[in-house]
Amino acid sequence: MLTGGCFCGRIRYEAAGTPFHETNCHCSICRRTTGAPFVTWFSVPRSQFRFVCGEPTRFKSTAKGTRGFCPQCGTQLSFEHDDFASEIDITTCSLDDPGALPPKDHTRTSSKLNWVQLADRLPEYQESRQEESLYPVSGGTDGP
Numbered sequence: 810m811l812t813g814g815c816f817c818g819r820i821r822y823e824a825a826g827t828p829f830h831e832t833n834c835h836c837s838i839c840r841r842t843t844g845a846p847f848v849t850w851f852s853v854p855r856s857q858f859r860f861v862c863g864e865p866t867r868f869k870s871t872a873k874g875t876r877g878f879c880p881q882c883g884t885q886l887s888f889e890h891d892d893f894a895s896e897i898d899i900t901t902c903s904l905d906d907p908g909a910l911p912p913k914d915h916t917r918t919s920s921k922l923n924w925v926q927l928a929d930r931l932p933e934y935q936e937s938r939q940e941e942s943l944y945p946v947s948g949g950t951d952g953p
């Protein structure tokens with residue numbers, strides 16, 4: 810069971826099942842909505858995920874993308890995409906133990922800041938992972 814929540818503790822969540830798509834997302838929307846140079850995410854089946862305390866405030870970051878954050882402390886917690894309603898993305902660093910779920914690649918590096926120098930030898934994808942159509946290259950730039 811994965812557990813986590815926002816900085817202030819108002820919102821808590823838990824997720825069962827096996828996480829997937831652990832990634833560092835370099836897209837400009839992740840950057841601008843957090844104020845960080847990139848954001849690390851993982852995905853779980855939505856059926857296995859629940860907020861156990863509080864509810865995030867949600868906003869549309871693109872036509873099909875919805876992000877959730879704590880209205881009190883501002884921690885970004887979730888990303889949901891209309892085309893992939895069976896899954897939810899969660900910010901890795903809102904986990905109680907983010908060290909236990911390291912990213913496996915970098916995505917959307919076409920938007921990466923020039924002063925971010927990657928040296929971890931993880932795969933880098935200009936947009937989404939080549940072998941998947943999770944976030945189609947032609948479908949906009951929102952999404953971890």
Ligand SMILES: [Zn+2]
Pocket residue numbers: 815816817818819820879880881882883884
């Ligand atoms: Zn909070």
Ligand SMILES: [Zn+2]
Pocket residue numbers: 834835836837838839840917951952953
């Ligand atoms: Zn992103």
